[in-house]
Amino acid sequence: MLIATGVDPDGPCLILSELLANALLHGAGAPGVALELRCGRLCVAVTDRSTTAPTGPEPDVARTCGRGLDLVAALADDWGVELIGVCGKAVRAVAAVDR
Template identity: 35%
Template sequence: MDLIEILAPAAPALEYPQQPATVGDQHGERLRPTAAASRDTGTSTAWSLDRDPAAAHQARDLTRGQLGAWRIDEDCCETAVLLATELVTNALRHGAGTIVLTWTVTSSTVRCGVTDDSPQPPRPRTAEPGGENGRGLQLIASLALVWGYSPLSRGKTVWFELAVTAEPQ
């Protein structure tokens, strides 16, 4: 049994929007939540992360391990690691309570969801020249096929999808 199998409990059921929310513009337009509906999620795995700065590093390691086990191509994996780190960092900075990192693979996409207990939706910001903040959601919007958030009865899940070029194993 490898480390991923030990660390990965059964994934909770996530609520997925029928039509994903997307970033409106680069000037901080707010996202609108979309109606939640279930969909075929393929194979999923999830982990609870500690609320400390090490959670971003932990998310990178778990993401690399899981996507590697699913034989996801290296370019997609590295993009996924970068974007998952952004979502976990946002959950640490702007969220509350427990953080759950979820990965789902289908025949054509991988989907990352980061759930926290805060009901506040993600808010794209305009980065100041030379500023260290305000680029994460813009980066996600630029590199993901789609992204958005799903309000939950307690908190929200912010998610993105990437195209895969390898069949899941």
């Protein structure tokens, strides 16, 4: 989808892979993915059935894993977690995209 619309896919694909990896490793049930490209902004949302919000580990320059949310925060203009009642949560990120 991104390449077909002329968008550089590197940043958005990294955001998606990090959010999806977190849902698979720490969430519950099969994750869902939604992508929306509108007015030069891409919204990525990954849902799962856990109501536990993701948290990153304490800052440590020596750690070799657990940097996914740091990457999402660095690449996205905005990101956050929205609870979906008792049905789970959506972790979303919004990033401007270059064409």
